[in-house]
Amino acid sequence: MDKIKRYTPPSTDPWLPLQEFTQARIALGRTGSSLPTEQLLHFNMAHAHARDAVYAELAVDKLTDDLKVFELVILQVKSMSANRAQYLQRPDLGRLLHPTSAEILTPYGEHPADISIIIADGLSASGINHHTAPLLNKLIPLLQAQGLVIGPICLAEQARVALADHIGHALQAKLTIILIGERPGLSAADSVGSYLTYAPRPGLTDDARNCVSNIRPGGLSYKMGAQKISYLVQQAFSRQLSGVGLKDEEGLIER
Amino acid sequence: MGYQHTVRHHTYKFADLKILLAKATPYRSGDALAGVAAQSAEERVSAQMALANVPLKNFLNEAVIPYEDDEITRLIMDGHSAAALYPISHFTVGELRDWLLSEQTDGPTLEKLTNGFTPEMLAAVSKLMRNQDLIAVAKKREVVTRFRNTIGLKGRLATRLQPNHPTDDPKGIAASMIDGLLYGSGDAVIGVNPATDNAGTIANILNLIDEVRQRFEIPTQSCVLSHITTTLDLVNRKAPVDLCFQSIGGTEKTNTSFGVNLSLIAEAYEATLALDRGTIGNNVMYFETGQGSSLSANAHHGVDQQTCEVRAYALARKFKPMLVNTVVGFIGPEYLYDGKQIIRAALEDHFCGKLMGLPMGVDACYTNHAEADQDDMDNLTTLLGVAGCNFIICVPGADDIMLNYQSASFHDALYLRQTLGLRPAPEFEAWLMRQGITDEHGQLSALKQKEIWQNFDRLWIK
The missing domain is CATH 3.20.20.70 (Aldolase class I)
Structure with missing residues (x-):
């Protein structure tokens, strides 16, 4: 048999110009009915980033170092979830504070602060490891300018959003802000979400929170994210509530 | 009404149909999260064995969610056709599986039974079926x-x-x-x-x-x-x-x-x-x-x-x-x-x-x-x-x-x-x-794609 000529299918289709209008994976080309090798591997890499993000760990040492500049107490806490596999299958455990962590927090509750900031791995520690310091660099000055006292910063592992209720309650904080890694997508595996809750206590549900999501370069910028959070904090303190009651005005700071 | 199965001198008891169905379900994380899954592989198969012996008629007398509490239960019970179920109403769940898979059971027969099946009957039989069984029976049933x-x-x-x-x-x-x-x-x-x-x-x-x-x-x-x-x-x-x-x-x-x-x-x-x-x-x-x-x-x-x-x-x-x-x-x-x-x-x-x-x-x-x-x-x-x-x-x-x-x-x-x-x-x-997007064999027509796109392109420019 003679040598077979190489076949390199075009990794594109004639309607490639439509890519101008969407990030969707259009005009990928094909070989037979399958993806060309180049496109297949692009996809695999995006999924690899997402998978690595889900299994990434909170970089406690690096974050502790990064956050020194704020001269705040930094505490390390964890949920009742023992590992990632359990975290993924039992979200309820990720919402409960481990007793040893409760012991660490309780003494600080004797001198309550206005705000407790919680840095949580969630579903993408990658996002948190990258974006926490630059985001807090913008956010903390805005909060301090409101005259608010910020309590210890908690680094929380295997954490779900509602873990902040237990932490805030133990610290007797008036409000919690939790920065948490969002579920990775193929286009972005490092988005940070921020939820704030006024009068945190165990048993609250999502309608008691306000959310600012997709914080990352290429999504909502650090500056915009910090402004949104700061605005919501201000509103929460002035109206002494958070959640659905604040929701309507979120749009006001879009401009 | 209770159900049970004994294996190696141990009797597994299942207080009602709801519990039996849950314990008989092939393992999945959601049932474990809900706390309704079987505690061991043996308990799961025991539940399946008990479920195989449950007469289909039981499903008409025992609702998994009470009739008074839930409009879906009322829809199921009130909408059930005893006449449609009649030909197989004397079956157990296990017998239903055997019958579904047999050569004599074809699409038109299954179609006639449609309003005789309750969701719980079908859920039950599916729990006794392998992936292969689920494919083989579903393939018989055309819904157009x-x-x-x-x-x-x-x-x-x-x-x-x-x-x-x-x-x-x-x-x-x-x-x-x-x-x-x-x-x-x-x-x-x-x-x-x-x-x-x-x-x-x-x-x-x-x-x-x-x-x-x-x-x-x-x-x-x-x-x-x-x-x-x-x-x-x-x-x-x-x-x-x-x-x-x-x-x-x-x-x-x-x-x-x-x-x-x-x-x-x-x-x-x-x-x-x-x-x-x-x-x-x-x-x-x-x-x-x-x-x-x-x-x-x-x-x-x-x-x-x-x-x-x-x-x-x-x-x-x-x-x-x-x-x-x-x-x-x-x-x-x-x-x-x-x-x-x-x-x-x-x-x-x-x-x-x-x-x-x-x-x-x-x-x-x-x-x-x-x-x-x-x-x-x-x-x-x-x-x-x-x-x-x-x-x-x-x-x-x-x-x-x-x-x-x-x-x-x-x-x-x-x-x-x-x-x-x-x-x-x-x-x-x-x-x-x-x-001209595909040819008579269902293959995409590569040569014509550009031409077709230009057709769409006109729409775009407008």
Whole structure:
């Protein structure tokens, strides 16, 4: 048999110009009915980033170092979830504070602060490891300018959003802000979400929170994210509530 | 009434049918999360052995959620046809499995039994079946629906073209839609999940799809998957609504959490029907379901997630839907942990849906925190193709940039059609050939693609 000529299918289709209008994976080309090798591997890499993000760990040492500049107490806490596999299958455990962590927090509750900031791995520690310091660099000055006292910063592992209720309650904080890694997508595996809750206590549900999501370069910028959070904090303190009651005005700071 | 099974001198007791069904369910994370799963492999098989001996008649006397508490239970019990069940009413669950698989049991026979089956009977028998069994029996049962084309015929596999965009940008949606059409997708429906539930935005998307459909005379239907109250509003304003969509669950409380109930769905059904937009049929509803939704809404009453799922099909079939699909892997690993659990659940849903008489499709999908990948989806879509699934969901490059999950791609649908010898809906297939998108063998016509695109391009410039 003679040598077979190489076949390199075009990794594109004639309607490639439509890519101008969407990030969707259009005009990928094909070989037979399958993806060309180049496109297949692009996809695999995006999924690899997402998978690595889900299994990434909170970089406690690096974050502790990064956050020194704020001269705040930094505490390390964890949920009742023992590992990632359990975290993924039992979200309820990720919402409960481990007793040893409760012991660490309780003494600080004797001198309550206005705000407790919680840095949580969630579903993408990658996002948190990258974006926490630059985001807090913008956010903390805005909060301090409101005259608010910020309590210890908690680094929380295997954490779900509602873990902040237990932490805030133990610290007797008036409000919690939790920065948490969002579920990775193929286009972005490092988005940070921020939820704030006024009068945190165990048993609250999502309608008691306000959310600012997709914080990352290429999504909502650090500056915009910090402004949104700061605005919501201000509103929460002035109206002494958070959640659905604040929701309507979120749009006001879009401009 | 209790059930039990003894093995190696140990007697496992199951206090009622609800507990027995849950313990007999092949393992999945959601039932463990709910605390209703069997505690050991032995207990699970013991429950299956006990379940195999339960007479079908018991299912008519023992509701898993009380009649007084739940309108889905009332729908199931009040809508049950004793006459339809009569030929097999003396069977046990185990005997039902044997009979379903036997050569003598064919599609037309199963069709006659449709209104005799309750969701719980089918959930029960599915728990005794292997993946192979679920495929073999589902393949017998053809469920055909019509609107502007015919979906569900044997030897056909349709696709929902899902051109979502994170900000509902019309040009972004149109770009993905054109990509899908040029890859031969879109016969089940061109269906967009909107990012907002704003009626004006949704009307714009409906008008966009309708314009493309009319301009190119595409024999298909469109849908924007907004909340049913929004759709009802648009129907009343005479927007071009082909199919009326709603997510539904298998308990009244689940549906309350979705903001719907039977009478609201009935109202939307009647209103959509009255638009009379179908050309060859009047199946106007589109429902999505998925195991785990009741647990997620804290509305499961201790019933296992698969039984809850099949109960949703009782609601769906009341409204003669054009399309129903389970969004099987979307809900996350706390309900279906990995590829194995997702694949099994999809085959169960497809089997139970078909025997309930539904035009069952599947969104073969997963999120990035599930232990699954494209290989798992290849396995699943291939199995679904073999099982005679009515349609699958397709998004550009398998990546939904709005909902942030992976489903099948237009390429995947081509692979299935080519490999398994499946064809699009007949009217759509003829259109693809007329346009020159595919040839008479169903192959994409590479040479003509540029020319066809230029045809679409004119639409674009306008």
